[in-house]
Amino acid sequence: xxxxxxxxxxxxxxxxxxxxxxxxxxxxxxxxxxxxxxxxxxxxxxxxxxxxxxxxxxxxxxxxxxxxxxxxxxxxxxxxxxxxxxxxxxxxxxxxxxxxxxxxxxxxxxxxxxxxxxxxxxxxxxxxxxxxxxxxxxxxxxxxxxxxxxxxx
Amino acid sequence: xxxxxxxxxxxxxxxxxxxxxxxxxxxxxxxxxxxxxxxxxxxxxxxxxxxxxxxxxxxxxxxxxxxxxxxxxxxxxxxxxxxxxxxxxxxxxxxxxxxxxxxxxxxxxxxxxxxxxxxxxxxxxxxxxxxxxxxxxxxxxxxxxxxxxxxxxxxxxxxxxxxxxxxxxxxxxxxxxxxxxxxxxxxxxxxxxxxxxxxxxxxxxxxxxxxxxxxxxxxxxxxxxxxxxxxxxxxxxxxxxxxxxxxxxxxxxxxxxxxxxxxxxxxxxxx
Numbered sequence: 566x567x568x569x570x571x572x573x574x575x576x577x578x579x580x581x582x583x584x585x586x587x588x589x590x591x592x593x594x595x596x597x598x599x600x601x602x603x604x605x606x607x608x609x610x611x612x613x614x615x616x617x618x619x620x621x622x623x624x625x626x627x628x629x630x631x632x633x634x635x636x637x638x639x640x641x642x643x644x645x646x647x648x649x650x651x652x653x654x655x656x657x658x659x660x661x662x663x664x665x666x667x668x669x670x671x672x673x674x675x676x677x678x679x680x681x682x683x684x685x686x687x688x689x690x691x692x693x694x695x696x697x698x699x700x701x702x703x704x705x706x707x708x709x710x711x712x713x714x715x716x717x718x
Numbered sequence: 719x720x721x722x723x724x725x726x727x728x729x730x731x732x733x734x735x736x737x738x739x740x741x742x743x744x745x746x747x748x749x750x751x752x753x754x755x756x757x758x759x760x761x762x763x764x765x766x767x768x769x770x771x772x773x774x775x776x777x778x779x780x781x782x783x784x785x786x787x788x789x790x791x792x793x794x795x796x797x798x799x800x801x802x803x804x805x806x807x808x809x810x811x812x813x814x815x816x817x818x819x820x821x822x823x824x825x826x827x828x829x830x831x832x833x834x835x836x837x838x839x840x841x842x843x844x845x846x847x848x849x850x851x852x853x854x855x856x857x858x859x860x861x862x863x864x865x866x867x868x869x870x871x872x873x874x875x876x877x878x879x880x881x882x883x884x885x886x887x888x889x890x891x892x893x894x895x896x897x898x899x900x901x902x903x904x905x906x907x908x909x910x911x912x913x914x915x916x917x918x919x920x921x922x923x924x925x926x927x928x929x930x931x932x933x934x935x936x937x938x939x940x941x942x943x944x945x946x947x948x949x950x951x952x953x954x955x956x957x958x959x960x961x962x963x964x965x966x967x968x969x970x971x972x973x974x975x976x977x978x979x980x981x982x983x984x985x986x987x988x989x
Contacts, residue, residue: 583778583779584742584778584813584820584822584869585740585742585869585871585943586740586742586802586811586822586824587739587740587824587825587871587932587934588932588933588934589873589930589931589932589933589939589941590930590931590933591928591929591930592907592928592929592930592931592938593907593909593928593929595931599931600931600938603931603936603938630935630936633935633936634933634934634935634936636936637931637932637933637936638933704933
């Protein structure tokens, strides 16, 4: 049994938990890298002040928590492993590439999630890039972007 | 709402810090024939003061448990949806569809106090009576109850009694880590589904253990879901409450029997 009507790819537990309210992602139905990615994001907390040699602050725990929540929500099976990186200002970056399509998310300490969507190798063409900010329910909006990237939408 | 006096007479296993993050109790019944989509809104109007937010959900569809005939959506006029009505602080939820009525409670943060069944059942009684009154006043007839259900959802987080799935027998003694030979390495993931017939009750207990990541804090956990569905002898409120009490008893006994004494110590077993 799945919730195919409303959430076509978000991994959910199988029956008998249809009536469950608290949300979990089943590790039986997600990308196999999800635990490694969660550990990798948590590991950014160990970076010291000035990790880049240019005076950057430490990665903010709120940004780390937001990036981990995001991965736990969207790690569907066909999604490739993301590149995980610290970003200036205490943020966390996640970068996915699938063929010519790329997506970058930046999780900021204030809860905002910036995204950059790239379609095609020719970055001089303006229509090949789109950027914006996800403020409400970033997991749902981010999932839509990731589905676009893997070609499901 | 105060816990009933039965709380002072607890004889079932009890824990200071149980891993329950959500409980639900409720009834399944034959589809209400004249139930249509507008009835969700009419019912919401009755409870909106206490349950101000609503969400539409896809319907629950049951696979039959052994020996129990589920109530299925049958009429082509039935609208296949379910509504969730949330209370103000989003700790309680009413789920309604044309063949079920459920009341959920959940922990919203890890520091929340676990709310005992004795404290939750009066909430269920109040909302259930409101629902029955609504059906009567709207001329939708009476309900023919097929099953009563109690479910406890438990989260046993990594680091609390287990580190890898090779440790699973420390949590669930029914799981054995031994094998016929030593070909396979320790398991990376394990999921268990088990069903048990109940003694002296027409019903079944189901236990599901699944590896999961909690979405609100990305913590790795084993979700242990314990469900009892049993058949009441009538559709009277008294019989429904008796049946729910019986279901809750078996959920508690089943959970305690299925988990290890080591974990009981971690959860602070009192009885």
